[in-house]
Amino acid sequence: MPLVVQKYGGSSVSDADALKRVARRIVETRRAGNDVVVAVSAMGDTTDELIDLANAVSTDPAPREMDILLTAGERISMALLAMAIREMGVGAQAFTGPQAGVITTEHHGRARIIDVAPGRLQKAVEDGDVAIVAGFQGLHPDTQDVTTLGRGGSDTTAVALAAALGADVCEIYTDVDGVFTADPRIVPSARKLDRVSYDEMLDLAASGAKVLMPRCVEYARRFDVPIHVRSSFSGLEGTWVTGDTDEGDEMEDPIIAGVAHDRSEAKITVIGVPDVPGSAARLFEAVARADVNIDMIVQNVSAIVTGVTDISFTLPAESIPRATSAIEADRDAIGYAELRTDDTIGKISLIGAGMRSNSGVSAKFFAALRDAGVNIEMISTSDIRISVVTRSETLDDAVRAVHTAFELDSTDGEAVVYGGSGR
Amino acid sequence: MPLVVQKYGGSSVSDADALKRVARRIVETRRAGNDVVVAVSAMGDTTDELIDLANAVSTDPAPREMDILLTAGERISMALLAMAIREMGVGAQAFTGPQAGVITTEHHGRARIIDVAPGRLQKAVEDGDVAIVAGFQGLHPDTQDVTTLGRGGSDTTAVALAAALGADVCEIYTDVDGVFTADPRIVPSARKLDRVSYDEMLDLAASGAKVLMPRCVEYARRFDVPIHVRSSFSGLEGTWVTGDTDEGDEMEDPIIAGVAHDRSEAKITVIGVPDVPGSAARLFEAVARADVNIDMIVQNVSAIVTGVTDISFTLPAESIPRATSAIEADRDAIGYAELRTDDTIGKISLIGAGMRSNSGVSAKFFAALRDAGVNIEMISTSDIRISVVTRSETLDDAVRAVHTAFELDSTDGEAVVYGGSGR
Numbered sequence: 001m002p003l004v005v006q007k008y009g010g011s012s013v014s015d016a017d018a019l020k021r022v023a024r025r026i027v028e029t030r031r032a033g034n035d036v037v038v039a040v041s042a043m044g045d046t047t048d049e050l051i052d053l054a055n056a057v058s059t060d061p062a063p064r065e066m067d068i069l070l071t072a073g074e075r076i077s078m079a080l081l082a083m084a085i086r087e088m089g090v091g092a093q094a095f096t097g098p099q100a101g102v103i104t105t106e107h108h109g110r111a112r113i114i115d116v117a118p119g120r121l122q123k124a125v126e127d128g129d130v131a132i133v134a135g136f137q138g139l140h141p142d143t144q145d146v147t148t149l150g151r152g153g154s155d156t157t158a159v160a161l162a163a164a165l166g167a168d169v170c171e172i173y174t175d176v177d178g179v180f181t182a183d184p185r186i187v188p189s190a191r192k193l194d195r196v197s198y199d200e201m202l203d204l205a206a207s208g209a210k211v212l213m214p215r216c217v218e219y220a221r222r223f224d225v226p227i228h229v230r231s232s233f234s235g236l237e238g239t240w241v242t243g244d245t246d247e248g249d250e251m252e253d254p255i256i257a258g259v260a261h262d263r264s265e266a267k268i269t270v271i272g273v274p275d276v277p278g279s280a281a282r283l284f285e286a287v288a289r290a291d292v293n294i295d296m297i298v299q300n301v302s303a304i305v306t307g308v309t310d311i312s313f314t315l316p317a318e319s320i321p322r323a324t325s326a327i328e329a330d331r332d333a334i335g336y337a338e339l340r341t342d343d344t345i346g347k348i349s350l351i352g353a354g355m356r357s358n359s360g361v362s363a364k365f366f367a368a369l370r371d372a373g374v375n376i377e378m379i380s381t382s383d384i385r386i387s388v389v390t391r392s393e394t395l396d397d398a399v400r401a402v403h404t405a406f407e408l409d410s411t412d413g414e415a416v417v418y419g420g421s422g423r
Numbered sequence: 424m425p426l427v428v429q430k431y432g433g434s435s436v437s438d439a440d441a442l443k444r445v446a447r448r449i450v451e452t453r454r455a456g457n458d459v460v461v462a463v464s465a466m467g468d469t470t471d472e473l474i475d476l477a478n479a480v481s482t483d484p485a486p487r488e489m490d491i492l493l494t495a496g497e498r499i500s501m502a503l504l505a506m507a508i509r510e511m512g513v514g515a516q517a518f519t520g521p522q523a524g525v526i527t528t529e530h531h532g533r534a535r536i537i538d539v540a541p542g543r544l545q546k547a548v549e550d551g552d553v554a555i556v557a558g559f560q561g562l563h564p565d566t567q568d569v570t571t572l573g574r575g576g577s578d579t580t581a582v583a584l585a586a587a588l589g590a591d592v593c594e595i596y597t598d599v600d601g602v603f604t605a606d607p608r609i610v611p612s613a614r615k616l617d618r619v620s621y622d623e624m625l626d627l628a629a630s631g632a633k634v635l636m637p638r639c640v641e642y643a644r645r646f647d648v649p650i651h652v653r654s655s656f657s658g659l660e661g662t663w664v665t666g667d668t669d670e671g672d673e674m675e676d677p678i679i680a681g682v683a684h685d686r687s688e689a690k691i692t693v694i695g696v697p698d699v700p701g702s703a704a705r706l707f708e709a710v711a712r713a714d715v716n717i718d719m720i721v722q723n724v725s726a727i728v729t730g731v732t733d734i735s736f737t738l739p740a741e742s743i744p745r746a747t748s749a750i751e752a753d754r755d756a757i758g759y760a761e762l763r764t765d766d767t768i769g770k771i772s773l774i775g776a777g778m779r780s781n782s783g784v785s786a787k788f789f790a791a792l793r794d795a796g797v798n799i800e801m802i803s804t805s806d807i808r809i810s811v812v813t814r815s816e817t818l819d820d821a822v823r824a825v826h827t828a829f830e831l832d833s834t835d836g837e838a839v840v841y842g843g844s845g846r
Contacts, residue, residue: 016479023480050499056439057446058506065509065517069502072495076473079492083481086488094488099567144522 003035003125005167007135007158011175012232013077014044022173022232023084026130030090035125037165039135039158040081042073063108067137067148071097074134074154082132091129095120097137097146101164102157104138104147111138111147113156113219116164125165133161152213159216163223170225172212173232178239179204179211181258181408186396189409193257195240200257200351201227203385207349208262217241255354255361256406261399262347263392265295266317267378270327272337275309282334283311283327290326292319295347296380296389308337312378314389317343345377346395349387350402356383364405372401426458426548428590430558430581434598435655436500437467445596445655446507449553453513458548460588462558462581463504465496486531490560490571494520497557497577505555514552518543520560520569524587525580527561527570534561534570536579536642539587548588556584575636582639586646593648595635596655601662602627602634604681604831609819612832616680618663623680623774624650626808630772631685640664678777678784679829684822685770686815688718689740690801693750695760698732705757706734706750713749715742718770719803719812731760735801737812740766768800769818772810773825779806791828797821 006026013019022040030036041047050069054061061069078094085092101117124131135154140147149156155172162170179201182190196204198221205214211229220227221243230238273279280299287294295314315323320341327339348369355361365386369376374397378389390398403409429449436442445463453459464470473492477484484492501517508515524540547554558577563570572579578595585593602624605613619627621644628637634652643650644666653661696702703722710717718737738746743764750762771792778784788809792799797820801812813821826832 016476019480053439053499053503054506057442057503058510060510061506062509065502065505065515068498068517068519069506072498072502075491075495075498076476079488079495080476080480082488083477083484083492086485087481087483094491096491 001033001035003037003165003167004029004169004171005037005039005158005162005165006171006173007039007155008041008173008232009154009175010041010044010047012173013040013081016080019043019077019080019084023081023088025173025232025235026081026085027088027090030130037121037125037131037133037161037167038081039133039154039161040074040077041135041154042070043077043080046073046076064145067108067146070148071134071137071146074136078132078134082130085130085132091127092132093124093129094132094134095124096134097157098139100131100133100161102133102138102160104140104149106140106143106147108145108147110150111140112215113138113149113160116160118161118164121161121165133157152216155213155216156219159219159223159225159227162225163219167225169228170220171228171230173230174211175231175233176211177231177234177236178229179209179241179258181256182399182403183209183261186261186399187259187403187409190258190403191408191410193239194237195242196257197353198241198243199384200353201241203349203351203382204258204260207260207351207385207387208264208347209258209260212241255358256350256352256408258351258408259399259403259406260349260351261395262349263395264317265314265345265347265389266320266341266343267312267314267345267389268320268323268327269310269312269340269342270334270336270338271310271340272308273311274335275307279334280311282330283336286326286330286334287313287315287323290319290322292316292323292326296378296387298378314345314347314378344392345389346392346398347387347389348395348398348402349385350406351385353384355385362386365402368401368405369398372397374398374401424456424458426460426588426590427452427592427594428460428462428581428585428588429594429596430462430578431464431596431655432577432598433464433467433470435596436463436504439503442466442500442503443507446504446511448596448655448658449504449508450511450513453553460544460548460554460556460584460590461504462556462577462584463497463500464558464577465493466500466503469496469499487568490531490569493571494557494560494569497559501555501557505553508553508555514550515555516547516552517555517557518547519557520580521562523554523556523584525556525561525583527563527572529563529566529570531568531570533573534563535638536561536572536583539583541584541587544584544588556580575639578636578639579642582642582646582648582650585648586642590648592651593643594651594653596653597634598654598656599634600654600657600659601652602632602664602681604679605822605826606632606684609684609822610682610826610832613681613826614831614833616662617660618665619680620776621664621666622807623776624664626772626774626805627681627683630683630774630808630810631687631770632681632683635664678781679773679775679831681774681831682822682826682829683772683774684818685772686818687740688737688768688770689743689764689766690735690737690768690812691743691746691750692733692735692763692765693757693759693761694733694763695731696734697758698730702757703734705753706759709749709753709757710736710738710746713742713745715739715746715749719801719810721801737768737770737801767815768812769815769821770810770812771818771821771825772808773829774808776807778808785809787828788825791824792821795820795824797824
């Protein structure tokens with residue numbers, strides 16, 4: 001019997017009626033002849049409400065207790081979902097992350113899944129029951145304490161369960177119809193992608209597409225788990241994220257998967273850094289000690305006369321205080337003149353596996369930005385992505401211009417850009 | 424260092440401010456030189472809200488999933504309480520029932536504590552931290568599933584922890600100042616008892632006093648754990664429940680501990696039961712199969728002419744449907760003529776260890792009821808208790824009359840009934 005792992009997010013289980021709607025979909029999947037294992041998030045805004053409570057009693061909640069607190073959210077949704085499914089005549093058993101055998105690292109609030117020991121889930125499925133698993137949580141075996149996985153944790157739970165159980169597909173149910181060529185709120189003509197490769201999805205996610213988190217896609221790529229991103233409301237076919245999309249193999253593969261944007265980053269510029277070996281190392285060692293993730297880095301060509309240079313890098317905006325404190329603490333060692341921060345930047349990225357074998361993509365990208373009057377502050381590229389940093393207020397125009405330039409706009413049935421055509 | 428176990432109920436931790444108030448009290452206890460272990464209930468109405476959610480998705484929620492659901496409530500309160508304590512500069516660690524080593528039977532929703540393996544709590548206390556434990560829950564070791572203890576569960580958790588840790592006292596914090604000679608809402612002149620014996624407290628609790636559940640007192644008596652029932656709001660000395668109160672030993676011990684009442688019971692009368700050996704057995708076997716707890720039983724003196732009799736018994740009002748179905752199913756075997764139910768009864772009980780050695784208590788009790796015009800329908804006695812069933816609407820008058828007759832009314836400093844005085 002095929003095994004389907006499904007994941008439902010908080011917006012899909014926001015109240016009792018929503019829970020019943022999700023239960024009905026699970027029951028239909030089971031009755032269609034599938035074994036079903038489900039990962040579920042906390043209901044609606046439960047997690048945010050719990051965080052508010054923690055902040056009401058503590059200025060610096062202990063990570064271990066924060067995880068105990070937050071995992072109450074999935075405990076509620078998983079128990080209710082199992083009850084709702086049974087009410088419809090299908091057997092169901094609910095399991096916490098620890099009970100489901102989700103083993104993690106010890107990092108409370110941002111644990112990583114090390115392993116899944118799915119014995120209890122397999123037993124439940126063999127008994128003919130649907131297994132409901134609390135997403136976002138696991139057990140650190142040394143401490144026997146519950147951990148949470150941080151952002152995107154429930155998606156990662158679902159993919160990890162699918163990998164451990166050898167599932168045929170991991171269906172990620174969300175409140176949108178799938179992965180789009182751009183954010184439809186900015187580009188109304190954005191199209192839903194029927195499929196996208198792990199690599200492309202990784203770059204889309206890392207560049208700001210919110211539908212999946214990079215860690216979940218990484219996990220799926222590593223264990224070759226096919227993901228089907230779809231809406232819990234419409235029932236339509238969504239977007240398949242798989243390993244077999246390769247631009248060279250089939251004429252139908254598009255060169256460009258989509259345009260992503262990200263307004264959550266900020267820029268730090270360190271002015272007047274001595275242009276000698278080791279300056280950059282000292283700077284980024286300080287930043288690393290502050291546990292800050294850096295995205296793009298640009299170093300100016302040094303002015304030979306002065307012997308100093310400027311280094312700019314981007315980072316999550318919320319990390320600015322941590323990063324600046326760390327740099328200022330090492331000011332003497334780094335020897336810079338001035339530190340500037342800028343949280344009004346935006347990043348636009350063009351992603352597509354077809355870039356590897358199609359020239360002219362960069363030229364077309366920069367031309368589109370120029371024609372839209374968008375100024376470029378930083379550039380970074382990989383073999384399947386081009387990203388630029390611009391002013392936040394010009395970001396929407398940039399996204400629309402690039403989306404149109406690459407003929408990604410929906411044309412109601414007309415053919416779109418495919419490999420070999422284009423440029 | 425003395426070890427204090429404290430228990431805080433839902434009304435003491437109803438919101439963030441209440442949690443902080445409780446945290447402050449715990450911190451004060453710790454700073455006064457005590458090791459502290461705390462059992463905490465779910466916040467305010469959390470448990471009821473979770474039950475409402477379960478009923479919204481299911482007509483018959485599975486007991487295992489119901490327990491997973493309900494235990495989310497203590498998970499939230501225990502984590503927040505630990506955070507609030509740390510915020511005040513005292514170390515605190517939170518533990519679920521399973522983590523705290525609370526081992527129970529398998530009966531979901533009404534599990535009994537079998538054992539407590541307090542290793543993690545001892546470690547936390549040795550580390551100088553306050554240990555916060557989720558009340559009301561434990562682990563059934565065979566299934567590795569969480570269980571709940573049912574009504575009074577958090578009090579029982581606290582007493583069980585105190586017993587396992589060899590605590591010096593188990594403080595039960597509640598929203599009243601202690602155990603009273605009667606319910607102050609009915610008898611405004613009721614006095615707070617300074618101390619009461621386990622046996623008296625057991626009978627008070629079994630007779631309707633709500634401040635402690637019988638199971639908690641039974642546990643305390645078995646392991647000789649001194650309980651101190653006190654208010655989480657006033658900080659006043661409350662009522663000590665201990666084993667060393669014995670009416671004969673000290674002149675100061677009062678004969679009567681208090682007057683309890685109970686309006687939650689109903690009466691079933693089975694009319695025309697053959698007065699032959701085995702009739703009562705068949706009747707109560709049927710009731711036992713329906714898992715109904717019976718309180719009082721009265722069998723009429725048989726009319727010799729007819730050879731049939733009537734049997735009345737009291738039971739929790741909510742058990743009426745289960746009990747009547749069970750009796751009706753066995754109608755032929757029992758051979759009765761008619762079944763009558765009555766849910767408008769009330770029970771008043773007079774409790775005091777001094778009854779054992781003081782005659783005239785019963786006479787005074789019945790005289791007080793007669794003078795108040797209260798009709799008696801059923802009577803039951805133990806060595807330290809007299810209970811009668813009356814009409815529900817006369818119950819308040821009955822309680823006040825008996826309370827006054829035994830000179831239990833507060834006299835603002837005047838001496839009250841002590842052993843040897845009275846009658």
